[in-house]
Amino acid sequence: MSETTEKTMSARDYKSDLKPIWCPGCGNFGFLNALYLTFQELQLQPENTAVVSGIGCSSRLPGYVKTYAFNGVHGRVLPFASGVKMSRPETTVIAVGGDGDGFSIGAGHIGHAARKNINITYVVLDNNIYGLTKGQASPTTPLGVKTKTTYYGNMGMQFNPVRMLIAYKASFVARTFSGDPKHIRKVLVEAIRHNGFSFVEVLSPCVTFRGKDQFKIIRDKVRYLDEQHHADNELEAFDVANDEKELALGVIYKKPRPTYDEIINADVTTKAKAVSHGKPKVNKLMDQFKP
Amino acid sequence: MLNNKNIVIGIAGSGGDGVISAGEILVNAASSEGLFVFMLKSFGAQIRGGESSVRVRMSDLPVQSQGDRIDIMVVLSWSNFNRFKNELLLEEKVIIISDADDPMSDKDVPLSEEQRQYWYKIPFNKLSEEQTGGRQSKNIVMLGAISELFSLPKQALRKSIEKIFRNKPPEVTESNIKAMEAGTAYVQEHVEKTDPLAFEYESREARLVMQGNEAIAMGAIYAGLDFYAGYPITPSTEIMEWISRYLPQRDGISMQMEDELASINAILGASFAGKKAMTATSGPGISLMNEGIGLASMAELPVVIVNVQRGGPSTGLPTKTEQADLMQAIWGSHGDSPRVVIAPCDVEDCFDSTVLAFYISEKYQMPVIILSDQFIGHRKESINPKAIRGGKTGFRKIYHRDIPTDAELQDYHRFRNTENGVSPMSYPGIKGGEYLGSGIEHDEKGNPRSDAGNHARMTEKRWRKMDYIKKEFRFERFYGPRESKLGIIAWGSTKGAVKEAVNKANAMGIPVSALIPQLIYPFLIEPFKEFIQNKNRVIIPELSYAGQFRRYLRGFVRFAQYGVRVIPLRKTGVAPFAVEEILEKIIEEWKDMEARR
Numbered sequence: 001m002s003e004t005t006e007k008t009m010s011a012r013d014y015k016s017d018l019k020p021i022w023c024p025g026c027g028n029f030g031f032l033n034a035l036y037l038t039f040q041e042l043q044l045q046p047e048n049t050a051v052v053s054g055i056g057c058s059s060r061l062p063g064y065v066k067t068y069a070f071n072g073v074h075g076r077v078l079p080f081a082s083g084v085k086m087s088r089p090e091t092t093v094i095a096v097g098g099d100g101d102g103f104s105i106g107a108g109h110i111g112h113a114a115r116k117n118i119n120i121t122y123v124v125l126d127n128n129i130y131g132l133t134k135g136q137a138s139p140t141t142p143l144g145v146k147t148k149t150t151y152y153g154n155m156g157m158q159f160n161p162v163r164m165l166i167a168y169k170a171s172f173v174a175r176t177f178s179g180d181p182k183h184i185r186k187v188l189v190e191a192i193r194h195n196g197f198s199f200v201e202v203l204s205p206c207v208t209f210r211g212k213d214q215f216k217i218i219r220d221k222v223r224y225l226d227e228q229h230h231a232d233n234e235l236e237a238f239d240v241a242n243d244e245k246e247l248a249l250g251v252i253y254k255k256p257r258p259t260y261d262e263i264i265n266a267d268v269t270t271k272a273k274a275v276s277h278g279k280p281k282v283n284k285l286m287d288q289f290k291p
Numbered sequence: 292m293l294n295n296k297n298i299v300i301g302i303a304g305s306g307g308d309g310v311i312s313a314g315e316i317l318v319n320a321a322s323s324e325g326l327f328v329f330m331l332k333s334f335g336a337q338i339r340g341g342e343s344s345v346r347v348r349m350s351d352l353p354v355q356s357q358g359d360r361i362d363i364m365v366v367l368s369w370s371n372f373n374r375f376k377n378e379l380l381l382e383e384k385v386i387i388i389s390d391a392d393d394p395m396s397d398k399d400v401p402l403s404e405e406q407r408q409y410w411y412k413i414p415f416n417k418l419s420e421e422q423t424g425g426r427q428s429k430n431i432v433m434l435g436a437i438s439e440l441f442s443l444p445k446q447a448l449r450k451s452i453e454k455i456f457r458n459k460p461p462e463v464t465e466s467n468i469k470a471m472e473a474g475t476a477y478v479q480e481h482v483e484k485t486d487p488l489a490f491e492y493e494s495r496e497a498r499l500v501m502q503g504n505e506a507i508a509m510g511a512i513y514a515g516l517d518f519y520a521g522y523p524i525t526p527s528t529e530i531m532e533w534i535s536r537y538l539p540q541r542d543g544i545s546m547q548m549e550d551e552l553a554s555i556n557a558i559l560g561a562s563f564a565g566k567k568a569m570t571a572t573s574g575p576g577i578s579l580m581n582e583g584i585g586l587a588s589m590a591e592l593p594v595v596i597v598n599v600q601r602g603g604p605s606t607g608l609p610t611k612t613e614q615a616d617l618m619q620a621i622w623g624s625h626g627d628s629p630r631v632v633i634a635p636c637d638v639e640d641c642f643d644s645t646v647l648a649f650y651i652s653e654k655y656q657m658p659v660i661i662l663s664d665q666f667i668g669h670r671k672e673s674i675n676p677k678a679i680r681g682g683k684t685g686f687r688k689i690y691h692r693d694i695p696t697d698a699e700l701q702d703y704h705r706f707r708n709t710e711n712g713v714s715p716m717s718y719p720g721i722k723g724g725e726y727l728g729s730g731i732e733h734d735e736k737g738n739p740r741s742d743a744g745n746h747a748r749m750t751e752k753r754w755r756k757m758d759y760i761k762k763e764f765r766f767e768r769f770y771g772p773r774e775s776k777l778g779i780i781a782w783g784s785t786k787g788a789v790k791e792a793v794n795k796a797n798a799m800g801i802p803v804s805a806l807i808p809q810l811i812y813p814f815l816i817e818p819f820k821e822f823i824q825n826k827n828r829v830i831i832p833e834l835s836y837a838g839q840f841r842r843y844l845r846g847f848v849r850f851a852q853y854g855v856r857v858i859p860l861r862k863t864g865v866a867p868f869a870v871e872e873i874l875e876k877i878i879e880e881w882k883d884m885e886a887r888r
Contacts, residue, residue, distance in 0.1 A: 071728070083560020289505070
């Protein structure tokens, strides 16, 4: 395998042989197609790209891309992605999952990946329901909605992921909509290029368990951010996030800061090597156990 | 029984009395003289202050255990000694050293008439105040006093004191040396020695002093660890503390995660990315990791997981030892989830076991669990420097994971069903090696599949690796005459007391031998067949109330078929087995066997 010049990659080159298990009309198709196009636009090399996930409808996505891919256990996509990224910093790592995987079972990890500013992109395909288990309430199911496990209506308030991510000081927070693949692509390109932890919420309707009219409901509810919005202003970003009547699409918050691997390279390794004067042999390390 | 070549010193006091540092100074001094040393610490639950005790065994001859009973008991405060009186069992003819000004009256002191025979009262606090202006050096005064009383290596002690204060201003060292000398002088001038104890030893090459947890950390670094992720939990935390300090010097990465779920999944990510990865945990932490260990089995990711067992269940006894995570280590995750379980049985062994764990894990692409415990993890032992540094003894091989060849990459099947079940593993960066790894059942290519035939085939493939591991490795220890009719089978940290009890019994003319399996799982039947074929009875001591080890063995070994009677010797954790507990059982069984002949 010794090609000297890399061939130009097309969207099709990223498509695996597996056929998605998603229902016809699922919002995830729009996202997947936009993802292939994003990879094409960025000319990502498959061997230097990893798409990883936990469990859920959207977490089946790594099977549909021809890059390094991993479909792990429920809720742990971010730790897994962190392990991959820290081990192979040259790899573009995209963590993907749904609202259940991310905001319910895996919610404890988001703040830490964000605070450490691990240089990965985390995409949540938010359909406000558990789809793979066939229609139970998720953290983003609206209050009062009847599901199979909330027979008399959902008792919990709907979760606002964007607001949470800004509060965690994720260095990049965006929202997009699977009914607008062009917008997804624009946001994704920026998210992947962002140096640091980038979070993208994709409003991605589940037509089977939330109804076929979801696309229309969401389309009527969204607005696009323009240059009037200052993404580097945290208070402005919170204002946008707090507006749950009209959902803003675009990059809502963006404030780069040193990433975890940059801190390790610039700081930790330097300090460690200053103590050890280069890479110490194990025999040398054993000296400290001399009495 | 008094033995001038082998003494056990206990020290107890409040947290501020410097009990632990006095113990460490003693251990360092003895090790620098090449003596065999074993030190156990015990604390109350308080983070700072509270009570603490140490037990230091030093010997001219090799020692295997902490020593059952204390020859010299140093009491810096009687009220604190009382809290340890169940752990610190005293010899009948114990020698007591206490503070002359202790507020507890003599009649309240928990000693029998016999134990009061040799009792020296030395004004530690007063002497410390005279020399240093404060009471903080009373532990050093005490060291000066006992070194004079029992002929301990005084020069080495002085050096160890200098070493412990090397980062302090020189006047601190000076005043502590004065404190030591004051203790010595006090004994010379005011104490009439009545006891017969005088330590005898030969000075040899210095030995290293390590904790089991430190030995695991160093073993991992030796084995080429690239990536560590963990979450602090007693009694495993020191492993991460050492690794976070030294791994970055060796270009590796150590990440503190938000919990154990994150830790195990982060190392799986690193392993997927082609790196040697490890985590360490204890108690509740290992329960949380079991889902991730199953993922490692399924996705065939090499990872090493250290479980430093503590007392359980639930929060249990974080700072105490037990051997009750055995079944969980073997069968812990849901589904048929192959993994390897290795049990180190002393501090030196922790290094070897870790090197072996990485070798097996990288070669066979599966999780390997190192099942240590608090007793090994936290105790300090003197180590033969050649054993670890020279690399001549023990397991020292390093395995570099099989990666696909160019030909294999033309049509790459990550989970190819090979003869031994091991399929070459690519990682990000290898062009043509892209694949889907997953916890969902998959075919050889990695594509999800749920039909019966494929599941049977792939399960069998993953388990076939276990057969090859069994063919490649044997890892156990035998002690005593093999032809003996009486045997002991034990595992992990119980080895120390068993070995010493076997030696003692043999010296008394009682033939008994012991088998300590260390590659616990997969189960190798051969060592057991060899061991039990001529046995009539086998004692199985373990720190598990439920008798997990015995039940596990019974699943594989048909003791009855060999005419072997199994004698359980099980107890709950906290206090490790004492030599005399095992020796008593040996004698009891042997007498009974003799009577029935």
